[in-house]
Amino acid sequence: MKKFLALALVAAMVLCSMVAFSACNGGKKQVKVFEAYELTAESYAFAVDKENTALKEAANELLADLKESGELSNIINSFFDGSATFVYENPVSSVPTGADRENYLVVATNAYFPPFEYYEGNKLTGVDMKIASLLAAKLNKTLYIYDMEFDAVITSVDSGLADIGMAGMTVNEERLKTIDFTSEYYESAQVLITAADDTVFADCASADDIVAKLAAQDKTFIVGAQNGTTGYMYTAGDVDFGYDGFANLTAKGYNTGALAVLDLANGKINAVILDKQPAIMIARNSNGK
Numbered sequence: 001m002k003k004f005l006a007l008a009l010v011a012a013m014v015l016c017s018m019v020a021f022s023a024c025n026g027g028k029k030q031v032k033v034f035e036a037y038e039l040t041a042e043s044y045a046f047a048v049d050k051e052n053t054a055l056k057e058a059a060n061e062l063l064a065d066l067k068e069s070g071e072l073s074n075i076i077n078s079f080f081d082g083s084a085t086f087v088y089e090n091p092v093s094s095v096p097t098g099a100d101r102e103n104y105l106v107v108a109t110n111a112y113f114p115p116f117e118y119y120e121g122n123k124l125t126g127v128d129m130k131i132a133s134l135l136a137a138k139l140n141k142t143l144y145i146y147d148m149e150f151d152a153v154i155t156s157v158d159s160g161l162a163d164i165g166m167a168g169m170t171v172n173e174e175r176l177k178t179i180d181f182t183s184e185y186y187e188s189a190q191v192l193i194t195a196a197d198d199t200v201f202a203d204c205a206s207a208d209d210i211v212a213k214l215a216a217q218d219k220t221f222i223v224g225a226q227n228g229t230t231g232y233m234y235t236a237g238d239v240d241f242g243y244d245g246f247a248n249l250t251a252k253g254y255n256t257g258a259l260a261v262l263d264l265a266n267g268k269i270n271a272v273i274l275d276k277q278p279a280i281m282i283a284r285n286s287n288g289k
């Protein structure tokens with residue numbers, strides 16, 4: 001009788017762990033990135049206050065040196081292929097203020113954008129974070145990275161809360177009305193992500209094909225993108241930014257690209273539009289690879 005009870009207990013435990021496992025993973029779909037089909041052409045640069053020409057010049061000088069020495073490509077490649085070892089931890093726990101403020105370079109970012117800025121444990125890393133550390137060293141300042149919603153990066157630079165926005169930020173005319181940009185350091189594009197078993201876009205063979213499919217959907221078709229980004233504007237449309245958007249479908253804004261991909265993997269939305277390299281990395285994480 002005792003033996004039977006023990007066996008029943010083991011069986012129950014095995015069953016429970018199987019249920020728990022399927023609750024975590026069972027519903028989650030694999031996702032795929034249409035990385036060959038670039039929906040836009042964008043360039044990244046850092047955002048500085050229009051008045052802060054000294055900082056803009058220092059950043060441009062650093063970027064020019066990094067480009068000339070080939071170091072910029074090395075940095076970018078090392079974060080793309082995962083060989084980078086750089087991590088950064090803020091020296092103080094809150095945003096520096098008061099008399100000490102000028103000893104700091106305060107960088108505004110949204111650290112949910114691998115490989116440009118993301119967390120490794122509780123430490124920050126990524127292409128922009130590495131360049132931020134080089135800029136702080138060049139200026140002889142202590143680096144403080146201020147992680148905030150992407151929406152807030154430009155206003156925080158404009159208000160002086162942060163000195164520079166380093167957030168995989170796309171240069172465009174509308175943003176230039178509020179802040180200035182350094183020279184460009186990376187070429188990017190928006191791309192589409194769907195569930196791996198999606199059939200809507202399965203026969204697409206070009207960016208134009210994807211655009212045509214997007215334009216053919218109705219309001220029940222939900223496309224996720226990160227709030228305040230060019231990906232969201234491309235999807236929802238933004239007259240000021242010159243994006244027509246897809247008024248036929250439903251655009252859904254998320255705090256981060258990863259949250260949009262999570263909803264996609266859980267079958268809650270139909271597609272995500274995101275910057276190419278972050279799309280590849282976030283999809284890889286979501287797929288557990």
Ligand code: ARG
Binds near residue numbers: 042167168170275
């Ligand atoms: N390149 C896009 C834009 O400028 C997305 C940037 C998102 N960056 C981030 N750190 N979350 O709108």
